[in-house]
Amino acid sequence: MDMDDLAWQASNYRGLSPRTVRLLLEHGHLHLVAQVAVDRGEWFCAEGAVEELCQGEDFGRALSVMEPFVETGWRAASYAKAEILLRAGRRTEEVLDLLRPDNPGRASMAECRDFAEVLGKTGRVDDAIELLVPHLEKPWILSVLVDITDGQGRDERVLELIAPRADHARQARGEGRWDYAHSNAQELQARVLERAGRADEAIRILGQDIARRCFLAQNTLVAYAELLARHGRLDELRKLVGGQDARTVLDVYAGALRSDGRVEEAEAVMRDAIAADDWVGYRAWLSSMLLAEGRLDDAIVVAEPGFGWYDCSNLLAPLVHPLLDRPEELLYLVEHPRVVPHHGHEEFQHWWRAWALAGLGRVDEAITVAGLDRPWTDPRLVKADLLKRADRLDAAAEELRALGTIKAREELCEILVLQGRADEAIAVHPTVAEQRAAEPKLRSVPLGENGYSLEPPS
Structure with a gap:
């Protein structure tokens, strides 16, 4: 490992991703994660293993995992080692020596x-x-x-x-x-x-x-x-939201009312604001609150006028995301007659519907709905994801093995962990070197004196 590889992993969430590491740890594979961290120079494995080891007060093992990373000279690793020493109650000077700038007068602000x-x-x-x-x-x-x-x-x-x-x-x-x-x-x-x-x-x-x-x-x-x-200064807060800053702070007032158990008042405040100024922010807050209160139909009615707006204002997504693990309600939402395709991104509506269908075990329908002709993704990855969603792990693994790309191997790793085959999962996951080699190479273009490209966009 070297600093460049470590920095690349950290900035691009590559190597074994934080999600994959969490999955391994949740399935009881702490010692495997620690071993992979050292053997393969996997930064997120090192972070995950160190946190678990420190929680168990196994500080010696945590230090042994982090030490090879510290030896590269990478400052983030030195900071992580300092944290371990602090949690272990080690001597102050030993900790400070790790991060003390060589020349305090010329140290960067990040170092300071x-x-x-x-x-x-x-x-x-x-x-x-x-x-x-x-x-x-x-x-x-x-x-x-x-x-x-x-x-x-x-x-x-x-x-x-x-x-x-x-x-x-x-x-x-x-x-x-x-x-x-x-x-x-x-x-x-x-x-x-x-x-x-x-x-x-x-x-x-x-x-x-x-x-x-x-x-x-x-x-x-x-x-x-x-x-x-x-x-609890709600009277003063109510006066504040009654002025020119309502769009900025009305959600704070409504949230305070809700936290105080005054849900009906919070709803009334937002409905009055919508009646006076039909701003998307008011609809977004109210629809999300209604969904959190278990009132999906009411949330749809409030958000529906914004279901066809552009990305930054579209109000379908804020209702979809809390329902991703509730397939029956998600399907009800995306098949509701008032739902229209996400403006300019109709594929999101199709994908959300497919995701809901897969969650209900209706995989064949899900695959049909997903529209596997999208140019920006491999259809076999989409199919495998839907099979995984339906808990058909063997079929999903078969699709990914046949594909064999870097991305497919990353996805296959997680499926193998879920199947209780952690060692095989690590073996199939691409190394950092393989991931970097597969990255598209950016073509350099000549720049003018102002720093902008001399070539027109392609």
């Missing part, structure tokens, strides 16, 4: 973040804070500061660091500027005040910012609404 997180976990919170201070102009580093100091008794120090940045955000917005370097400072300030036991102060300060429109991002508005909801 990793080291700061470990410093915090080893009790050296003040050192962690000071390490991050030079980088606090970056919003994500400011979030890291808040995260690593949670419950560490350093809220006043953190508030001192956040305050000028929150003030800068208010001033920038008041002057009509959009300085996104500080766009999350106000909500983080409120978060730290709240956890320090000063929720009323957090609500007052952030509420003034919202009232004066002195904030840079919608996330700040949502954070304020959620803050009100957490502290």
Whole structure:
């Protein structure tokens, strides 16, 4: 193994995928997963095995699994080893030496973040804070500061660091500027005040910012609404959703009502909003809530006007996904007379219907409905997936063996695990080298001075 292969696996979810590793572990194959991690350099096997071993307090075995990955010099592996040592209660310096930057003054922000997180976990919170201070102009580093100091008794120090940045955000917005370097400072300030036991102060300060429109991002508005909801300030929240920001925060108010057991009120709020402003977001929230309450017919009526809209607004998918493991209800939905094909992607409706039929054991119908002439997928993969869905594992395995492609072997691996043939499953799964070799090779094209291609799109 080397760093390049490991980084490729992690960024592309290749090797044995996290899903396959979870399946192996669920079927009791921890020792096989650990062995494969080392023998084949499988990163997700290493992660899965280490987590299971640490949960069982077998830290020595966890370290032996991770060590070959650490030896490649890959920083993610060093961080994983540090986590094992921390969970094992090992010495602080031993842990810190793994991630201490060679030259702190020239370390990347990612290196500083990793080291700061470990410093915090080893009790050296003040050192962690000071390490991050030079980088606090970056919003994500400011979030890291808040995260690593949670419950560490350093809220006043953190508030001192956040305050000028929150003030800068208010001033920038008041002057009509959009300085996104500080766009999350106000909500983080409120978060730290709240956890320090000063929720009323957090609500007052952030509420003034919202009232004066002195904030840079919608996330700040949502954070304020959620803050009100957490502290039962529903009257103030109701006033907030009655203004110009209803589309952004009405779901927070309705969700708070539902969490408080006031489901009928939550429904009424959304139905009134739809009557006044028939926005897709209101229909999406209400239909999903109705489905969660077991009212599929009512959910369909609410969502039906959006069943034929474009991808980002289509309201069929949010009802389909919770029903993927409930084939009878899924079939009822996709065969409902008000359901129309997904706009521009009719194949999704066909696939969902096929998936439901297979789940009910009606495989021949499912295969017919799936439309196996789709140009972007191999029909034998589709057929095998439907056979697997119907629990006809031998037939699915036969299809995949006959196909023999990289993708087919990956799918076959999971079926063999389900059949209790884990060793064979590992043997049939393609190696990382095979997966990489099968990747399509991108053709390089000449670039102009502006960095864009000199060739027209094909």
